[in-house]
Amino acid sequence: MPNSRYRWFMLALAALTHTFVMGMPTMSLPVLFPEIARDLGLTLVEVGIIWGISSLTSIVTALLAGAVGDRIGAKNTLMIACILAGILGAARGLSSSFVTLAAFTLLFGLVPTAISTNVHKTCGIWFSGPQLGLANGVASAGMALGFMLGSFLAATVLSPWLGGWRNVLFFYGAVAVVMGIIWSTVRPGPEAGRSSTPAVPVSLRQGLAYVSRIRSLWVLGFVLFGIGGGIQGALGYLPTFLRGAGWPGPLADSALATFHATSLIFAIPVALLSDHLGIRRQILLVAGLIIATGIGLLAMVSGPAVWVTVMFAGMVRDGFMGVYMTYIIEQPGVGARWAGTAAGLTSTLSMLATAIAPPLGNSLAAISPNLPFVFWSALAFMGAAGLYYMAGMQRPAESHSPAWSQPD
Template sequence: MAAAPLMALPVLFKEIADELGLNPLQIGFIWGAGSATGMFISVFGGSIGDRFGSKRTLVVACLLAGITGVLPGLATDFLTLLSTVFLFGLVRPVIPINLHKTCAVWFPSSELGLANGFVSTGMALGFLFGSLFSATLLSPALGGWRHVIFFYAGLATVISLLWLLTPPPPTTGPGTSRGSRPIPLREGLPYVVRLRPVWVLGVVILGYGACVQGFLGYLPLYLRGIGWPATSADGALATFHGVSLCAALPIAWLSDRLRTRRALLMLATGMLAAGVGLLPFVDESLIWGTVILAGLMRDGFMAIFMTTVMEVRGIGAAYAGTAIGFTMMLGGIGRVVSPPLGNSLVGLGEQFPFLFWAMMALLALVSLGFFPPTPFKERD
């Protein structure tokens, strides 16, 4: 429920813009608004998970996601929509951070990539559902974009109750020696920010997230603008998520078997940059190929990235929430700036937003060259 409502917005933007009278720049600000709050709340959401435990944090976060998730459906103009999406963004980032922390507590490093792959697959399913069905199925069936927002908010509340029924964290096992001690809020962040590899990974996710965020928000609008029917434009977005979903688990499993994370991260980042950068220059019949190229390793990248953060020397399960939250905070800078800045380049030519986002992916690729990988034998 952290993914589907997020990906519902791009495919609903046309309907929302028609009703509220929004222009492309305003749409870009709304698309980045949730990331603006996420930029600041991520590190605290991760620290709270380290302090109080991921299960408790997830119960409360899902409940609050249901409450704040209703608010965008009540918006009446640009400012109210912007502010309510901003509020929802205070809660949403806490959920995936603590899902990944849960993996660090339950699984050893030799299985951690695959465990995070399952989380990323769940996220991919949400992305796929939100992009494929929100505008084409749910909006007509429920009576408009507002009721789609209400639908997702209700599901988040139900999931909060389901988390109450899950078993408590293990008291013995691979991650408990490092993750059982609650980390005081005043201790976790000062410790994490002293670790240079965490900063490097933060720059990586800044560039990668900026590219994905801007690209996904603009793609349906671009395709409709060049004459694609709405179903095909939304289908391209769904294809991005669909191929990513299919590849997430194999890629995560491969990172465990090959005992390498960085090489796969670099491959995924290069594919994203190539797919996004080439899209506006290829024949329309080849656009599907560039979308597949860009999206194939997206969720696999996130699974491996989260695992890599946890495996930084000195992090482990104990500081996993804070470290992931800190890198996501840095990533939030890119996700906030990227959509409006990229969209503002449309006046120079329809290809310039894509080139800008491809350059952000290249920033991530170059940054990975400065990351010192942790020897596999030291990860557990």
């Protein structure tokens, strides 16, 4: 199969990896939390800790996982990461208490960032120019599809069908291992043919040191710290909040699924718009403000207005991530060559927020059930402010980059 056609197969595989290995298992947890909490006797704060604790190990591994992807290739990294995600994700189903579930979830946190950063690196390897935004949009749409299916099916279909939340996690684990096996069979990327001069091998330390000197990546990490933390907290709390407000369980789960369905619908159009207009920072800023406003409105609305607010907040979530990853790759001195390390750097900062934002926000529910959304909205507005700040930054000169730093 020629590269021009094979790259679309690779894009489909990357998007489906987001769907089945990342999206569905991740967003199944919020709708399964009531069942898990009853089984293990968890408090609301403990639920918040479980929801965010995997980010602690992701903080440690995000930068390394991206650098490893740049070193051994996205294909090999995804093969290993998917298999590990299957094994460690399924192990959570063996938990018998808060402590054991927290421990297994902490271990599971070793792999998600390796998958996401290298999925988007795969897009940078196989696509470039005006199609790069589209490719990252499709990959993000795959994540949105997984989020929607997980939140819609896990508690109401999969758990009754498979016999409980533990078997749902075992099922997702098996699927992830199969995806890892598929990655072992695909071609390496065509990046070797993009330059007549082969890349000079560099150590992980050299690569990390080089990428860490790109100032804009630190600002983009701050952006995702705020917006990612706000989203993580709000989505984990929403089903529990709605149940507490008297919504039936399936209806509360459907609100979360609606968020992701709206995100899925708009993910590719937002990416195409960024390709067409070529103003990615401005699109990210508008999307960030929409997300922050929508999260804040959840503290003030009730009844049918919740559906409108959920759709408003959700319509740009995965479109934001697709454009964001494209914007990282397009930063001067990054390119496909350093996409993994650069994405790992920004993810490291965002994982800190996703680790602490859910339990901090959930603890505010003791004062008022609506107050967590105010906290998460403020966090997201803070992240969006970073995109405004970037307007005044000078783009770094690529001529100052070492010879081995240039993309293939």
